Amino acid sequence: NAGVTQTPKFQVLKTGQSMTLQCAQDMNHNSMYWYRQDPGMGLRLIYYSASEGTTDKGEVPNGYNVSRLNKREFSLRLESAAPSQTSVYFCASGHEPWQPQHFGDGTRLSIL
Amino acid sequence: GQQLNQSPQSMFIQEGEDVSMNCTSSSIFNTWLWYKQEPGEGPVLLIALYKAGELTSNGRLTAQFGITRKDSFLNISASIPSDVGIYFCAGVSGTYKYIFGTGTRLKVLA
Numbered sequence: 001n002a003g004v005t006q007t008p009k010f011q012v013l014k015t016g017q018s019m020t021l022q023c024a025q026d027m028n029h030n031s032m033y034w035y036r037q038d039p040g041m042g043l044r045l046i047y048y049s050a051s052e053g054t055t056d057k058g059e060v061p062n063g064y065n066v067s068r069l070n071k072r073e074f075s076l077r078l079e080s081a082a083p084s085q086t087s088v089y090f091c092a093s094g095h096e097p098w099q100p101q102h103f104g105d106g107t108r109l110s111i112l
Numbered sequence: 113g114q115q116l117n118q119s120p121q122s123m124f125i126q127e128g129e130d131v132s133m134n135c136t137s138s139s140i141f142n143t144w145l146w147y148k149q150e151p152g153e154g155p156v157l158l159i160a161l162y163k164a165g166e167l168t169s170n171g172r173l174t175a176q177f178g179i180t181r182k183d184s185f186l187n188i189s190a191s192i193p194s195d196v197g198i199y200f201c202a203g204v205s206g207t208y209k210y211i212f213g214t215g216t217r218l219k220v221l222a
Contacts, residue, residue, distance in 0.1 A: 004154070033210075040214060041115075041214065042115055042116075042118075042200065042213055042214040042215060043155070043200070043202075043210075043212040044212075045209070045210065050208075090154050090155070092154075097208035098142070098143065098204060098208045100145055100157050100160050101210065102157065103147075103154030103155045103156070104154050105152070105153050105154045106152075106153070106154050
């Protein structure tokens with residue numbers, strides 16, 4: 001019973017490098033989300049996909065792009081990584097936008 | 113960005129004690145959720161509340177949706193060492209946007 005699976009779990013990048021974080025869910029959920037978690041800031045929404053084929057910006061979208069590849073998969077891309085993007089990134093999914101979200105275990109990303 | 117005020121930020125308690133924490137906002141929410149996060153893991157849903165005044169329990173956990181729709185409360189009774197973690201509230205608006213609190217870090221002393 002995998003739920004929401006994120007890869008990789010850890011990554012170190014140099015400033016300017018690009019990287020794609022992968023997320024897949026096996027719960028047949030329509031909605032998927034990307035958050036970042038920083039100390040003392042709680043979880044902040046980067047992008048979301050209310051349903052397959054749609055994506056929308058969240059609170060902190062600058063420096064990121066997303067792709068809803070199919071119903072199961074939602075990827076997050078950093079085109080030119082910056083130290084300010086050092087964070088823990090969580091993917092989440094939910095049946096519908098108004099229903100509770102279920103989270104993966106996160107990707108810990110450090111940018112030097 | 114908009115965030116919820118969650119308090120306390122952290123607390124140390126003795127095993128067996130009851131714990132209370134709350135979230136407040138200047139905005140109205142349609143749904144309140146409570147999550148627990150342990151080190152190295154993602155948040156796990158504990159309780160979901162859908163109506164003002166609703167009181168819902170999950171084992172030793174009880175949460176309430178405030179009457180004003182601007183706040184929510186979580187109580188843990190008879191705490192045990194495995195209750196250690198960070199507890200987050202989340203309010204869901206009418207446009208289905210989630211707003212998360214900054215978390216309450218709970219440490220239980222055996």
